[in-house]
Amino acid sequence: xxxxxxxxxxxxxxxxxxxxxxxxxxxxxxxxxxxxxxxxxxxxxxxxxxxxxxxxxxxxxxxxxxxxxxxxxxxxxxxxxxxxxxxxxxxxxxxx
Amino acid sequence: xxxxxxxxxxxxxxxxxxxxxxxxxxxxxxxxxxxxxxxxxxxxxxxxxxxxxxxxxxxxxxxxxxxxxxxxxxxxxxxxxxxxxxxxxxxxxxxxxxxxxxxxxxxxxxxxxxxxxxxxxxxxxxxxxxxxxxxxxxxxxxxxxxxxxxxxxxxxxxxxxxxxxxxxxxxxxxxxxxxxxxxxxxxxxxxxxxxxxxxxxxxxxxxxxxxxxxxxxxxxxxxxxxxxxxxxxxxxxxxxxxxxxxxxxxxxxxxxxxxxxxxxxx
Numbered sequence: 001x002x003x004x005x006x007x008x009x010x011x012x013x014x015x016x017x018x019x020x021x022x023x024x025x026x027x028x029x030x031x032x033x034x035x036x037x038x039x040x041x042x043x044x045x046x047x048x049x050x051x052x053x054x055x056x057x058x059x060x061x062x063x064x065x066x067x068x069x070x071x072x073x074x075x076x077x078x079x080x081x082x083x084x085x086x087x088x089x090x091x092x093x094x095x096x
Numbered sequence: 097x098x099x100x101x102x103x104x105x106x107x108x109x110x111x112x113x114x115x116x117x118x119x120x121x122x123x124x125x126x127x128x129x130x131x132x133x134x135x136x137x138x139x140x141x142x143x144x145x146x147x148x149x150x151x152x153x154x155x156x157x158x159x160x161x162x163x164x165x166x167x168x169x170x171x172x173x174x175x176x177x178x179x180x181x182x183x184x185x186x187x188x189x190x191x192x193x194x195x196x197x198x199x200x201x202x203x204x205x206x207x208x209x210x211x212x213x214x215x216x217x218x219x220x221x222x223x224x225x226x227x228x229x230x231x232x233x234x235x236x237x238x239x240x241x242x243x244x245x246x247x248x249x250x251x252x253x254x255x256x257x258x259x260x261x262x263x264x265x266x267x268x269x270x271x272x273x274x275x276x277x278x279x280x281x282x283x284x285x286x287x288x289x290x291x292x293x294x295x296x297x298x299x300x301x302x303x304x305x306x307x308x309x310x311x312x313x314x315x316x317x318x319x320x321x322x323x324x325x326x327x328x329x330x331x332x333x334x335x336x337x338x339x340x341x342x343x344x345x346x347x348x349x350x351x352x353x354x355x356x357x358x359x360x361x362x
Binding site: 015020023026027 | 241249275285288289
């Protein structure tokens with residue numbers, strides 16, 4: 001029954017949709033902030049996997065969850081890892 | 097053995113105290129023994145909302161410190177058989193009580209009452225920690241506005257870290273006319289964001305202000321939509337399967353159309 005009325009509504013530009021989108025965005029950030037433990041676990045596992053291939057300074061690794069924009073009003077969360085490489089290990093240069 | 101519910105929200109002013117008072121009164125009306133515990137030390141309000149402010153002798157801190165017996169501090173509501181208030185102290189600090197003391201108090205109350213509802217203070221500090229310490233279950237109250245929903249999300253996370261993993265949601269002050277215009281998040285939107293089970297939806301109702309002015313729970317007001325919503329919530333808490341009021345989404349126009357299609361109000 002309710003959908004019947006929604007049909008006439010201006011769904012896209014309605015202020016409640018703006019509210020919903022803004023909330024989704026801010027909550028991505030809020031939720032990511034409340035669990036540093038979770039990020040530490042991910043960080044540990046990433047280090048484990050890539051340390052066979054690369055040399056890097058563990059203290060310089062920056063891992064965080066941020067929002068990324070895919071379209072005009074299409075956002076999603078992304079895990080961004082910034083790992084400055086000191087040196088490639090031999091096993092990594094397997095192109096030759 | 098009774099059950100302890102904490103009514104919480106994070107943000108202030110979304111209707112925690114009104115929700116606590118009315119669910120409690122409704123539970124008592126259905127024949128349960130209920131105690132409403134005001135955990136908002138220093139800013140107590142459950143007493144005035146219930147209209148019991150003139151009958152307070154002792155408070156929660158007096159009980160915890162052993163200045164009186166539990167029974168002496170309980171204020172009996174004469175209008176609802178089985179409903180009692182344990183008031184907060186108004187002139188004390190939040191640190192006057194510890195989480196452990198609250199746990200012990202809740203355990204004592206559980207032996208004597210079917211339901212214990214704790215009115216949690218706003219915020220996430222000591223007062224929140226005290227209020228959730230003795231709770232078995234949590235009710236999160238929010239209104240369909242960005243600030244309230246954001247705080248509710250934060251509270252849900254904090255409840256989980258206090259071992260309260262399945263809180264239930266009360267969406268308060270829903271304005272059907274605004275939802276219909278697309279200017280207020282609806283039930284689905286709010287649940288979609290918060291991702292917890294719905295306990296009930298309370299429509300915005302001026303009867304709340306009127307009944308609070310008088311110091312009466314709104315469930316005593318006949319024909320009040322909010323009152324009916326609180327009674328339904330109390331029924332769900334008791335385990336009855338009460339469908340979410342389709343009424344909530346109704347306005348007069350929809351009513352008329354529904355009647356036109358032959359799906360009239362019950």
